[in-house]
Amino acid sequence: MTQPAATKPHLSRPHLLGLLRGMLRIRRFEDKCAELYTQEKIRGFLHLYNGEEAVSVGVMQALTEDDAVVATYREHGQALARGVPMNAVMAEMYGKAEGCSGGRGGSMHLFDAERRFYGGNAIVGGGLPLAVGLALADRMQGRARVTACFFGDGAVAEGEFHESLNLAALWTLPVLFVCENNLYAMGTALERAQSQTDIHAKAAAYQMPSEAVDGMDVVAVEAAALRAAAAVRAGEGPHFLECRTYRFRAHSMFDAQLYRGKDEVEEWMKRDPIVRLANWMTETGMMHDRDREELEAEVAAEVDASVAFAEAGSWEPIETLTRHVTRAQARP
Amino acid sequence: MTADRPPPGTNEITYREAVKQAIRDAMIRDPRVFLMGEDVGRYGGCYAVSKGLLEEFGPERIRDTPLSESTFTGAGIGAALGGMRPIVEIMTVNFSLLALDQIVNNAATLLHMSGGLFNVPLVIRMATGAGRQLAAQHSHSLEGWYAHVPGLKVLAPATIEDARGMLWPALEDPDPVLIFEHVMLYNDTGPLPDRRPVDITKAAVRRPGKDVTIITYGGMLPKTLAAADMLAADGIAAEVIDLRVLRPLDEETVIASVRRTRRAVIVDEGWRSGSLSAEISARIMEQAFWDLDAPVGRVCSAEVPMPYPRHLEQAALPQPDGIVAAARATLGPR
Ligand SMILES: Cc1ncc(C[n+]2csc(CCOP(=O)(O)OP(=O)(O)O)c2C)c(N)n1
Ligand SMILES: [Mg+2]
Numbered sequence: 001m002t003q004p005a006a007t008k009p010h011l012s013r014p015h016l017l018g019l020l021r022g023m024l025r026i027r028r029f030e031d032k033c034a035e036l037y038t039q040e041k042i043r044g045f046l047h048l049y050n051g052e053e054a055v056s057v058g059v060m061q062a063l064t065e066d067d068a069v070v071a072t073y074r075e076h077g078q079a080l081a082r083g084v085p086m087n088a089v090m091a092e093m094y095g096k097a098e099g100c101s102g103g104r105g106g107s108m109h110l111f112d113a114e115r116r117f118y119g120g121n122a123i124v125g126g127g128l129p130l131a132v133g134l135a136l137a138d139r140m141q142g143r144a145r146v147t148a149c150f151f152g153d154g155a156v157a158e159g160e161f162h163e164s165l166n167l168a169a170l171w172t173l174p175v176l177f178v179c180e181n182n183l184y185a186m187g188t189a190l191e192r193a194q195s196q197t198d199i200h201a202k203a204a205a206y207q208m209p210s211e212a213v214d215g216m217d218v219v220a221v222e223a224a225a226l227r228a229a230a231a232v233r234a235g236e237g238p239h240f241l242e243c244r245t246y247r248f249r250a251h252s253m254f255d256a257q258l259y260r261g262k263d264e265v266e267e268w269m270k271r272d273p274i275v276r277l278a279n280w281m282t283e284t285g286m287m288h289d290r291d292r293e294e295l296e297a298e299v300a301a302e303v304d305a306s307v308a309f310a311e312a313g314s315w316e317p318i319e320t321l322t323r324h325v326t327r328a329q330a331r332p
Numbered sequence: 333m334t335a336d337r338p339p340p341g342t343n344e345i346t347y348r349e350a351v352k353q354a355i356r357d358a359m360i361r362d363p364r365v366f367l368m369g370e371d372v373g374r375y376g377g378c379y380a381v382s383k384g385l386l387e388e389f390g391p392e393r394i395r396d397t398p399l400s401e402s403t404f405t406g407a408g409i410g411a412a413l414g415g416m417r418p419i420v421e422i423m424t425v426n427f428s429l430l431a432l433d434q435i436v437n438n439a440a441t442l443l444h445m446s447g448g449l450f451n452v453p454l455v456i457r458m459a460t461g462a463g464r465q466l467a468a469q470h471s472h473s474l475e476g477w478y479a480h481v482p483g484l485k486v487l488a489p490a491t492i493e494d495a496r497g498m499l500w501p502a503l504e505d506p507d508p509v510l511i512f513e514h515v516m517l518y519n520d521t522g523p524l525p526d527r528r529p530v531d532i533t534k535a536a537v538r539r540p541g542k543d544v545t546i547i548t549y550g551g552m553l554p555k556t557l558a559a560a561d562m563l564a565a566d567g568i569a570a571e572v573i574d575l576r577v578l579r580p581l582d583e584e585t586v587i588a589s590v591r592r593t594r595r596a597v598i599v600d601e602g603w604r605s606g607s608l609s610a611e612i613s614a615r616i617m618e619q620a621f622w623d624l625d626a627p628v629g630r631v632c633s634a635e636v637p638m639p640y641p642r643h644l645e646q647a648a649l650p651q652p653d654g655i656v657a658a659a660r661a662t663l664g665p666r
Contacts, residue, residue, distance in 0.1 A: 044465035044640060095465075095641030106467050106640030122469040123427065124399050157398030158430070185399055187375025193398035259374040318647045322636045 007230045009061065009222045013286045016277065017295070019061075019218050020287075023053035023274045024299045026077040029086060032303050033076070033093060033107075037253050041310075042093045045122075046107050047074040051216075051248035054273035055180050056081040058221025059148060059241070062176075062229035066116070068147040070131040073108035073122035074180075074247075078150055084112045090306035096313030103316055104324065124185075125158030127151060128177070132164050135173035135238075146232045148176045154185025156199055165206040165240070172237035176229055177203065179242045180215065186251045187259035203240035215245030216271040246271075348518040350492045350525065351381050351457075354499035355419060357527065359389055362417055365503060368395035368404055369421030378423045379459055379518050405431035405456065409439050409508075412454040417503050422458040425474045425512065439508040440483030454508045455499065461514040461551045461601055462649055468637035471645075473601040475512040475550070476608035479579040485509040486578040487532055490553035492522040494576060497530030505532070512578075514551030514601075535582040537589065541569035544659045545589040547612055548599040549575040552650060556599050559655035570659055578608060583615055590620045595662035597629040599650050604632035629658035 009015065030050055036042045049056070056077040063069070063082075071078040079089050084100055092099025093107050101111045101120070109120040118134065121127040131149035138145045155161050156179065168175045179199050183190050190197050203210035209231065213224040221243055228239035246268040250257050281287035345353075358365045367382060373396040376383030386394040397404040401422060408420035422428045428435070435456065443451045462471035479486045485507060489495045495513070502509040509532075538553065539560050548556040553574050560570040571589050575581065590596045596616050600609035613628045634648040 043642065044467060045470070095644075103641050104467075104639045104644075106465065108469070109467055109640070122467070123430075126469075154399045157400045159400070159402055186371045186378070188371055188396055188398070192374075192396060256376075258376060315641065315643060318643060321634055321639070321644055321647050325636050 007226045009219055009226065011219070016281055016286060017291065019057055019222070020274065020277050020281065021295055021299065022057040022060075022081055023218060023277070024295060025086065025302065026053045026057070026080050027274060028299050028303050029080060029090070029306070030076055032307065034249070034253075036093070036307070042107065043095075044106050044108070045073065045252050045254075047252050048249045049074055049077040049247070051268065051272065052180055052182060052245045053077055054218035054221050055178065055215045055243040055245055056150070058218045058243075059150075059176075059178055059225040061222045062225035063146060063148055066143075066145050068116040068118060068131075068134050068145065070118045070127040070134070070147065070149045071120060072124070072127060072151055072155075073120070074152070075110055075120055075150070076107070079110045079112070079117060082112070082115050082117050084110065084115055084117055086302055086306040087309040088112070090310040091313045094310040094313060095315075096310055097316040098309070098313040102324070125151065125155040125160040128155070128160050128164035131175050131177075132168050132173060135168065135175045136171065139171070139173055144174075144233050144235070146174050146176050146229050148178055148229075150178045150180060152185060153179060153181040153183065153190050153199060154188070154193065155179075156202065157185075157193055162202075165203055165208060165238070168238040169206045169208045172235070174232045174235070175238040176225070176232050177238060177240045178225075179240070180245055181242050182245050182247045184247070184251070184260070186255070189259065200240060200242040208238050208240050209236075210240035210242070212242040212244060215243030216273045216276065218273055218277055248272075343524045344521045345492060345524045346518065347492050347495045347513075347520045348379065348381055350496040351499070351513060352383070352385070354496050355382065355385065356388070358419070358500055358503055359385070359393060361500070362503070364415065364417040365419065366393040366395060366416065367419045367421060368397055368408065370397055370399055370423055372396060372421050377421070379515065381518075382421070401427055401430035402434055406434040406438060408454050408456070409434060409442070409452055412452045413442070413450055418454055419499070419503070420454065420456045422456060424470055424515075425458050425460040426469055426472055428456075428458050428474070435478070435484070435508070435510075436481055440481050443507065444483065451506045452508045453503070453506050455502045455511060456508065457511045457513060459515050460512045461516060462633075462638050462645060463516040463551070465640055465642055465645055466638075467640040471638035473633065475510070475578055476600070476602040478510050479608055479611075481579075483507065484579060485532070486512070488512045488514075488550035488576065488578055490514070490517065490550050490574050490576070492520065493525040494530055496525045497528060498532055500529040501532045512550060516551050520554070532577060533582065535576050535585040536574045537571060537585070538574045539570065539572040541571035541593065543569045543593055544595040544597060544662050545571045545573060545586070545593045546597045546599060546655065546659060547573045547575065547586055549578060550601070552599045552601050555650060555652050556655055559652040559659065562652060562656050563659055568659065568663065581612065581615070583619065586612065587616065587619050590616055591623045594623055594625040596624070597631065597655065597658045597662060599631045599655055601633055601650060603635050604630060605635060607632060626662040626664065629662050631655050631658050
């Protein structure tokens with residue numbers, strides 16, 4: 001994991017290649033997941049992150065190993081960018097015992113203690129109070145750590161959003177709130193859900209430093225996250241980033257997308273964060289066709305390996321069904 | 333549902349479609365009726381129940397709400413107080429917990445707190461139950477909790493007729509009515525029912541039998557009927573009761589049946605501890621103890637948040653085999 005020494009991104013070739021690689025891993029992993037879903041290897045709800053990769057990859061650059069992450073049910077990107085091994089994530093998608101949540105959670109509930117990845121929360125808005133509490137624990141124990149909390153534009157309508165922002169600001173807690181504003185909550189467009197569509201303005205109303213950033217530009221996200229995280233770490237209290245982004249695919253695999261036009265999707269696809277960075281690197285001579293091919297091959301191999309790992313994984317025996325209900329297992 | 337289903341043909345309808353028709357009818361019949369909830373309009377409902385209704389009735393009466401369960405449910409209560417007849421849709425019972433305060437502290441109490449001045453003629457519909465591998469935050473059966481609360485009426489349509497017929501009497505009811513639609517029932521098909529409203533005070537005997545009474549509701553009815561078929565193959569005649577109304581319970585139908593069969597098994601997708609099945613068992617004990625030939629049996633979900641993998645989810649849920657075993661256990665060694 002990167003140690004963000006600076007508050008500005010290095011626009012060096014290895015760093016940028018790393019960003020590109022991070023986004024590609026998520027994209028290719030999820031394309032494979034969509035395929036596996038149609039083969040019924042992955043079941044339940046599957047929410048893909050295509051188009052939004054720059055947000056999690058950008059923000060993670062600002063975190064150290066000691067920091068914490070709280071995410072939503074659309075969290076494959078956050079998990080992979082945080083360093084949760086792809087094998088463990090894919091095995092979790094299958095529900096295999098080797099998955100990062102022991103197979104119990106599936107796509108919506110990825111967890112990893114070693115990387116302080118606290119889920120995988122599928123109740124919209126449900127993660128924000130957890131992030132406030134994690135930050136409170138750090139404050140009370142005198143640790144200069146950051147808790148990054150990811151959530152969607154839809155969560156902004158929940159009471160927990162407002163209560164969490166207020167509490168974090170009131171108690172100057174070290175939370176980095178990251179709103180992934182992809183303009184839709186399922187089929188509900190932002191302007192049909194919010195009287196004030198400038199989400200960062202709501203944070204400002206809680207006296208919280210806040211910024212809107214182009215979520216399709218990984219370097220811009222990284223730069224904003226580095227600034228915000230440095231301030232949070234320095235004890236200045238919570239910061240808020242509204243990352244303006246777009247999901248290219250349906251909300252989940254059950255969505256007929258009656259609520260938006262194809263042209264709108266196509267317009268946003270022109271701003272694909274992966275294509276954008278790759279093109280820029282090619283134009284500036286930082287990346288050559290061969291680099292790109294190598295990168296693609298490397299990522300494809302990792303994805304294939306994760307599928308093989310998941311396929312070879314084991315099903316938890318039914319005998320242990322009632323495990324993990326309480327730490328000290330009690331008789332029901 | 334099983335035995336007298338006609339061959340699939342033109343007059344078949346899905347459970348989902350039956351709920352939609354019920355909403356449509358109510359909207360046409362009473363201008364005070366409106367539907368509100370998350371993605372009920374443009375998206376067509378998370379389980380596609382309200383697809384097409386926005387086009388027919390417009391955004392004033394098919395209201396997409398922001399993700400604000402507590403507030404739009406509370407607003408439904410307010411609108412009911414103000415003379416409307418709202419149908420509030422909550423996507424699924426796990427999310428209704430965000431609105432629990434409004435339901436329990438307002439909808440259920442206003443009439444009493446106001447000394448009888450203000451009643452709340454509100455209907456809240458929501459999906460419930462497991463079976464689609466949606467894991468531990470989307471799959472629970474918490475309707476029993478709501479059935480605990482005085483001031484609420486709780487319905488669980490298990491058949492297409494009830495899916496079609498329960499809404500109108502629920503809307504006519506002067507008090508808050510919660511309707512639980514099990515996710516595994518939406519695709520069920522059956523004959524197109526009459527437009528007639530159904531009785532929402534009584535349980536129904538879905539299959540008569542003399543050897544053992546199996547009491548269930550909602551998504552567990554098809555599994556219980558399947559178990560009754562299996563028992564019948566072994567010469568055991570199970571009587572299957574569909575509770576239909578979880579609060580207030582129709583004790584009369586249950587007790588009368590148990591008195592006849594002298595044995596009872598309760599099948600409940602909720603967890604066993606503190607469940608609706610416990611309540612029913614207690615009432616049988618209170619009212620029919622001396623008529624029983626065996627202890628009351630229960631088949632409930634394993635006491636675990638719902639796991640994601642299919643084999644564990646299925647193992648956690650009541651299944652026909654388990655129901656058969658519980659019914660046999662009441663008959664003793666044969
Ligand atoms: C409390 C709650 N209400 C409703 C849902 C159903 N639901 C799941 S995702 C979603 C949309 C959320 O949109 P947003 O927060 O913008 O995140 P996105 O899916 O766009 O990433 C809804 C309504 C839920 N999971 N939790
Ligand atoms: Mg969104």
